[in-house]
Amino acid sequence: MRSCMEFRMPQTILYGRGSFSKAGEQAGRFGKKALLISDRVMEELGNTEECLHLMKQAGVDHAAYLHVNTEPTDVYVEEALRLFVDEKCDVIVALGGGSCIDAAKAVALVAANGGYIGDYMGGKTPVEREPIPLIAVPTTAGTGSEATDVTVITNTADDVKMMIKHPALLPSVAIVDPLLTMSSPPSVTAATGVDALCHAIEAYISRRAQPLTDTLALSAIELISRNLRKAYANGNDLDAREQMALASMKAGAAFSNSSVCLVHGMSRPIGAVFHVPHGVSNAMLLPAVLAYTRDSAMERLAVIGRLMKPDGQGLSHEEWADVAIAEAKRLCRDLHIPTVKTWGIDKAKWDEKVQKMAADALASGSPGNHPRVPSHDEIVRLYDICYHYDFHAIESVVE
CATH class of the missing domain: 1.20.1090.10 (Dehydroquinate synthase-like - alpha domain)
Known part of the structure; x- marks a missing residue:
């Protein structure tokens, strides 16, 4: 056994049936304008509309990037980052499977620290600033990304999945509502x-x-x-x-x-x-x-x-x-x-x-x-x- 061990979790975990209803309230704890990062499946199911409604109810302005339609790539990260900056957002909500949450983690890190997400692989570039606050809402029971300090992003130029691990990648809040997984085929x-x-x-x-x-x-x-x-x-x-x-x-x-x-x-x-x-x-x-x-x-x-x-x-x-x-x-x-x-x-x-x-x-x-x-x-x-x-x-x- 190692002599000194460390254990990290998100600051807050909300879980159980109906916990999704707290998404807007939690976003409001950290900012005034949220970027929702999700995908077209969540849009078709009505989950993104519900999430935006919850934020509106909580008085949180919002923008949405709904294009994480495959496993997360550096292209998605750059596109969502550009929208985050253009819309002057200050908090991120990720709604979807591990792909949406991993993409959102990368945006949260780069938005605060600059550069290309691959720069942070293997600790090549130090993380000097706290990431943008992230509310992670999984809709599948699998990746566990809502509780991890890891993101995996594909470098589209080299066909390499970049595994990036840093405490800064832990979401601020994880909301685990099993009702959101009911639609998984x-x-x-x-x-x-x-x-x-x-x-x-x-x-x-x-x-x-x-x-x-x-x-x-x-x-x-x-x-x-x-x-x-x-x-x-x-x-x-x-x-x-x-x-x-x-x-x-x-x-x-x-x-x-x-x-x-x-x-x-x-x-x-x-x-x-x-x-x-x-x-x-x-x-x-x-x-x-x-x-x-x-x-x-x-x-x-x-x-x-x-x-x-x-x-x-x-x-x-x-x-x-x-x-x-x-x-x-x-x-x-x-x-x-x-x-x-x-x-x-x-x-x-x-x-x-x-x-x-x-x-x-x-x-x-x-x-x-x-x-x-x-x-x-x-x-x-x-x-x-x-x-x-x-x-x-x-x-x-x-x-």
């Missing part, structure tokens, strides 16, 4: 739910894990194991949606204060190069990476196995670790998660890009937090295994 519920599971598992097995992150990560794993299939099968199951929203926030806080590991390191290049949504690319990798990790994190995987399959009895540590791997596979199978191959990525193009993806994965730093730190060649091999992976072969274990 099954495919989004599945992908974001497995994303949250990846966050929790990686936070727990990380070399940087600590007691507080362990508590949140294990609670999240248990909640997800009990509720994700229910939310996927019946999107109107509000109890399951509520538990998933809570689990996502817990998992986000856990990995933000611990770290993600190999799954995320390998996942980001897939998203950057082949434009696979983040939650899907994480899910494609999770079982194979857990199998690769088995012997290096036996005891912790055994704990995870017990949480994912609480009806098991009389098993050894080794067997419980195998249960964790098998249950991750079974979950991906039950949620109809695509493999790399079934997603439709051409094998020749995959092979052409695999060396770059492995290099980018290592450069991100996340694999260095993994219990078994991989070499470049091992990551290449894992990418090859994941291309052909079969979620239905529950009994198989990757060497």
Whole structure:
């Protein structure tokens, strides 16, 4: 255990059914004119209109940028930043999935400190000023971005997902209302739910894990194991949606204060190069990476196995670790998660890009937090295994 540990969360967290109604009031705590950053899906659902109405009721003037329609890029950040400056805004409200919240975090940082968002990757440029206050309102149960000090922005010139971590990226307020997740279709519920599971598992097995992150990560794993299939099968199951929203926030806080590991390191290049949504690319990798990790994190995987399959009895540590791997596979199978191959990525193009993806994965730093730190060649091999992976072969274990 590290001798001195640090734990950070948003200043304020509002959660539970109906908490979205506080968005305008919270924005008014920090400024007089808000920039709403969201997407067209939220607009079509009426959520952006409701958010703007809540701000109007609270006496907060507003402008809106509703163009975060893919995973966040530096282009979106620059466009939203320009609107923020032109409209003389002083607070930001992010409404949507992790893409909207991550884009908003980047705008909040750059609006206060200047430059290009990529300048802050790896601490190359110091953050000298407090960011613009940010109210984060997630509408999916997955990324946990509302509780993290991380943003991931694609550099469109280089096809690289830039992972930027700094305490300044923590939202001022997180509003977690499960009612906003009810509109998520099954495919989004599945992908974001497995994303949250990846966050929790990686936070727990990380070399940087600590007691507080362990508590949140294990609670999240248990909640997800009990509720994700229910939310996927019946999107109107509000109890399951509520538990998933809570689990996502817990998992986000856990990995933000611990770290993600190999799954995320390998996942980001897939998203950057082949434009696979983040939650899907994480899910494609999770079982194979857990199998690769088995012997290096036996005891912790055994704990995870017990949480994912609480009806098991009389098993050894080794067997419980195998249960964790098998249950991750079974979950991906039950949620109809695509493999790399079934997603439709051409094998020749995959092979052409695999060396770059492995290099980018290592450069991100996340694999260095993994219990078994991989070499470049091992990551290449894992990418090859994941291309052909079969979620239905529950009994198989990757060497």
